[in-house]
Amino acid sequence: MFFAALWTLTACRHSGGDLDLLHGDDVDSAEGGESGETDETGETGDPGETGDSVDTGDTGSGGDTGVVGLDASLLFAPASFWQAPSFTVEPARGLLWERDTAFSIPGITVPQIFVRADGSYGMFVTVNATGNDRYLLTSDDGVTWSDPPELLFAPADFAPLDCGTRLEDAVVLYQPDGSYLLVLEASYTEEGGLTPLWRRWCQATSPDGVTFTPNTESYFFTGLEGDEGVPSVPGALPLSDGAQLVYYNAAMGSPTQGIRVAIGAQPDVMLTQVSGAAVLPISDVDPLPVYLEGGGIRLYHTHGPGGGPGYAEMAGGVLAEGDAGVINNTEPDCVVEGGECLLDPAFLHLPDDRLVLYYSRVTLNADGTFSEAVERAWATD
Numbered sequence: 001m002f003f004a005a006l007w008t009l010t011a012c013r014h015s016g017g018d019l020d021l022l023h024g025d026d027v028d029s030a031e032g033g034e035s036g037e038t039d040e041t042g043e044t045g046d047p048g049e050t051g052d053s054v055d056t057g058d059t060g061s062g063g064d065t066g067v068v069g070l071d072a073s074l075l076f077a078p079a080s081f082w083q084a085p086s087f088t089v090e091p092a093r094g095l096l097w098e099r100d101t102a103f104s105i106p107g108i109t110v111p112q113i114f115v116r117a118d119g120s121y122g123m124f125v126t127v128n129a130t131g132n133d134r135y136l137l138t139s140d141d142g143v144t145w146s147d148p149p150e151l152l153f154a155p156a157d158f159a160p161l162d163c164g165t166r167l168e169d170a171v172v173l174y175q176p177d178g179s180y181l182l183v184l185e186a187s188y189t190e191e192g193g194l195t196p197l198w199r200r201w202c203q204a205t206s207p208d209g210v211t212f213t214p215n216t217e218s219y220f221f222t223g224l225e226g227d228e229g230v231p232s233v234p235g236a237l238p239l240s241d242g243a244q245l246v247y248y249n250a251a252m253g254s255p256t257q258g259i260r261v262a263i264g265a266q267p268d269v270m271l272t273q274v275s276g277a278a279v280l281p282i283s284d285v286d287p288l289p290v291y292l293e294g295g296g297i298r299l300y301h302t303h304g305p306g307g308g309p310g311y312a313e314m315a316g317g318v319l320a321e322g323d324a325g326v327i328n329n330t331e332p333d334c335v336v337e338g339g340e341c342l343l344d345p346a347f348l349h350l351p352d353d354r355l356v357l358y359y360s361r362v363t364l365n366a367d368g369t370f371s372e373a374v375e376r377a378w379a380t381d
Contacts, residue, residue: 104374110124134184258284
């Protein structure tokens with residue numbers, strides 16, 4: 001959802017003034033502070049079902065929010081989650097990065113990576129020339145990727161379920177039986193509009209991470225109290241007891257927007273709130289959780305207001321410590337011609353122990369359009 005990230009980052013610096021440059025793609029507006037309404041907010045699974053929220057505590061980043069955090073013993077991978085090493089980082093690593101100037105796949109954005117049953121890798125991406133569908137790249141080693149991207153799903157593939165006009169983000173939830181649950185963020189924007197009226201998470205299943213079958217009957221999630229019907233950019237990890245810990249953007253375009261936390265037990269994954277308020281500053285978007293070796297969660301994200309990938313350690317899964325950028329945008333960035341914005345970090349710990357961070361690179365052209373690519377950086381620590 002890189003255009004939403006662009007809006008958030010630029011609005012914090014420039015009061016949202018020049019985002020008309022985004023040629024009709026997904027932009028979350030600051031004007032009015034309200035998203036469109038839907039009659040199916042607060043759902044997860046079947047329409048109309050809403051989880052209970054966790055009881056009270058204080059995140060330190062938004063007042064009394066009803067947060068107590070999670071037991072530290074939960075913040076580990078389940079024993080059955082053999083893919084966990086790919087999403088685990090030592091506490092002292094993954095903080096220093098060098099951009100790989102020799103690697104670029106033009107025309108795509110929003111990389112999101114998963115490990116398939118045969119040990120190969122998939123990367124969900126958006127092809128910006130078409131914009132509304134979700135595509136897939138594959139790799140045997142996490143370094144060399146197939147190109148061109150393969151179309152995975154369009155919104156119409158979920159009919160008669162209404163998955164809107166655009167599929168924006170995706171995350172794989174690894175199931176205890178070894179199968180895969182693919183969650184796809186779907187949004188609806190009226191023709192000619194810039195701001196989605198709603199966002200819902202559609203879903204598909206796969207036995208192996210290769211062939212996915214869409215669920216045409218029910219949504220995975222449509223938001224909880226305070227999400228304003230526009231939950232977006234899911235990032236998830238299974239915890240030691242098998243429950244899914246989910247970070248996501250909520251209430252985009254509202255004064256209460258931010259990254260929030262929910263949890264759902266397997267197999268139904270009915271999400272309930274762990275934090276009903278932002279756990280990071282509202283200029284931070286695009287959450288990507290990974291395990292810390294020895295226990296705990298690191299949350300990579302698009303870091304604001306300066307932009308570029310950043311990280312925070314999430315004590316108890318919800319309390320942010322050390323929120324900082326790790327790869328900065330160019331100065332000035334993509335609000336001026338030739339400037340670059342780096343968004344949508346996607347982490348991978350390779351079998352040879354190298355750490356790689358894929359991300360979207362967006363450059364503003366002289367004619368007001370953008371050039372996009374997926375690029376990467378390598379950890380140097």
